[in-house]
Amino acid sequence: MEQRPASSRHAGFTLIEFMIYISIVASVLLSATVFSRMLVENQVKQEALSEVGYNGSFAIERMMYVGQRADALAAQSVYGAHPGVLIFNTPNGQTVIDTYQKNITHNGVALTIRKLRLQEGGAAAVDLTSDAVDVSRFYLSNFSSGATFSVKISLIIQAVNPGGSKAYEASQSWDTTVTVRKK
Amino acid sequence: MRKCAGQSLVEVLLALALFVIVVAGTSILLSRYLETQQRAQTLDRVRIIAEESAEAVTSIALNDWTALLDGTYGLSSLTGHWTFAADPNVLDNTFTRSLEISPVNRDENCAIVESGGTPDPDTKRLDVTVSWQQLGSVMQQTAFQYLTRWGGPTNCITQKDSASFVLDVSGARIDSTKKSLTGVEMRNTGSKPITLDKFQLTWTKPGNITIIKIEGQDYWNSNNGTGTPQGSQPSGTELDLENFVMAPGDDEEYEVNYFRFDSKVDGSTFVITATLTDGSLVTVTTTPPFIP
Numbered sequence: 001m002e003q004r005p006a007s008s009r010h011a012g013f014t015l016i017e018f019m020i021y022i023s024i025v026a027s028v029l030l031s032a033t034v035f036s037r038m039l040v041e042n043q044v045k046q047e048a049l050s051e052v053g054y055n056g057s058f059a060i061e062r063m064m065y066v067g068q069r070a071d072a073l074a075a076q077s078v079y080g081a082h083p084g085v086l087i088f089n090t091p092n093g094q095t096v097i098d099t100y101q102k103n104i105t106h107n108g109v110a111l112t113i114r115k116l117r118l119q120e121g122g123a124a125a126v127d128l129t130s131d132a133v134d135v136s137r138f139y140l141s142n143f144s145s146g147a148t149f150s151v152k153i154s155l156i157i158q159a160v161n162p163g164g165s166k167a168y169e170a171s172q173s174w175d176t177t178v179t180v181r182k183k
Numbered sequence: 184m185r186k187c188a189g190q191s192l193v194e195v196l197l198a199l200a201l202f203v204i205v206v207a208g209t210s211i212l213l214s215r216y217l218e219t220q221q222r223a224q225t226l227d228r229v230r231i232i233a234e235e236s237a238e239a240v241t242s243i244a245l246n247d248w249t250a251l252l253d254g255t256y257g258l259s260s261l262t263g264h265w266t267f268a269a270d271p272n273v274l275d276n277t278f279t280r281s282l283e284i285s286p287v288n289r290d291e292n293c294a295i296v297e298s299g300g301t302p303d304p305d306t307k308r309l310d311v312t313v314s315w316q317q318l319g320s321v322m323q324q325t326a327f328q329y330l331t332r333w334g335g336p337t338n339c340i341t342q343k344d345s346a347s348f349v350l351d352v353s354g355a356r357i358d359s360t361k362k363s364l365t366g367v368e369m370r371n372t373g374s375k376p377i378t379l380d381k382f383q384l385t386w387t388k389p390g391n392i393t394i395i396k397i398e399g400q401d402y403w404n405s406n407n408g409t410g411t412p413q414g415s416q417p418s419g420t421e422l423d424l425e426n427f428v429m430a431p432g433d434d435e436e437y438e439v440n441y442f443r444f445d446s447k448v449d450g451s452t453f454v455i456t457a458t459l460t461d462g463s464l465v466t467v468t469t470t471p472p473f474i475p
Binding site: 021038057141142143150179 | 195263
């Protein structure tokens with residue numbers, strides 16, 4: 001008989017304990033889920049941003065490399081409109097940097113993207129951007145003055161995101177100028 | 184049993200505390216990671232801005248070198264090409280870009296020096312400073328490059344005349360008198376005229392030099408007052424010619440008709456040093472055959 005009250009108090013206590021336990025476990029699980037979801041989304045976003053960043057930087061570097069070593073900007077270049085066409089006269093003929101449209105399937109969705117490409121001399125054109133990004137702006141301004149050839153390049157690249165998902169959304173813009181060294 | 188129940192509450196609290204510590208740690212780690220990512224992207228943008236600024240200034244320099252006046256500027260493209268603006272630019276509402284053009288000093292060997300030396304009119308230093316606000320503090324990155332007037336240098340980076348002067352002894356020979364070295368040719372492979380100032384000859388046979396005739400005319404003659412010093416001269420004497428100007432052009436050849444001596448020099452080895460009016464030297468060595 002002496003044991004009973006103690007025993008019943010013990011039983012009551014375990015219920016509170018159980019509720020505390022449940023609530024703690026629930027909050028732990030909840031925060032862990034939110035946390036991991038945030039982590040994954042961020043990872044995806046960073047991947048998309050990196051993809052855009054690398055593609056744009058590579059294309060810009062390549063255009064600067066070609067432009068700085070060229071003899072002149074060709075008169076056939078297309079300025080003041082998207083998509084522009086950038087043509088340099090080089091010792092090995094013309095180097096053409098322009099865009100073209102390509103039909104791709106991304107995660108089962110068919111869509112059309114615009115890609116930057118570079119064609120040197122008589123060689124076949126090579127892509128400057130991957131299938132994972134879309135060139136949404138390639139706009140050129142002729143900044144030449146006197147005998148100096150200079151062109152301002154404005155480039156916007158977006159990650160391919162047919163579903164419009166927030167996580168895959170990534171876009172970056174570049175503005176740069178290429179000056180032909182030869183005068 | 185009560186003791187046991189109380190202990191399990193402590194355990195729960197302990198577990199809670201541990202959990203909070205773990206979560207806090209991970210959150211800090213995650214925010215650091217995000218911050219780093221953001222910083223990398225910002226720095227990439229800053230790099231692009233600095234690169235474009237350098238290209239823009241290069242285009243200004245190529246177009247008109249005299250536009251590179253020392254001072255602090257921004258850039259403007261209102262005229263359809265890059266020009267300097269008085270004030271720094273604000274780009275993307277975030278980055279402030281300012282350009283500084285400053286003189287570059289070179290020492291007597293034409294090497295760039297931080298202190299001392301004299302300002303080189305053919306070289307300028309460009310510092311591009313990009314600053315922006317991040318988490319309430321001002322961040323700043325500076326990149327610099329040298330700009331050089333390769334198109335028309337006026338100071339020490341000018342190419343020496345000797346770089347485009349060719350003293351060709353491949354056709355050199357001793358003629359039938361055995362007292363003349365003939366068949367030496369000179370060329371100017373550069374793009375501007377070169378003036379020949381002096382000749383210095385050494386040879387291994389006895390005797391003195393008396394006449395140097397170029398393109399049918401005496402440019403140094405020991406006894407008619409052409410060039411200095413007068414009188415026949417021994418091996419190793421520097422002979423100051425009447426200045427002989429060579430127009431540029433690979434196919435234009437100037438023949439030294441002969442170096443005449445007062446005794447036989449066949450079988451001798453000659454070292455010929457030409458001094459050009461900019462002070463640069465060209466030296467060749469030849470042991471010409473005797474071809475009468």
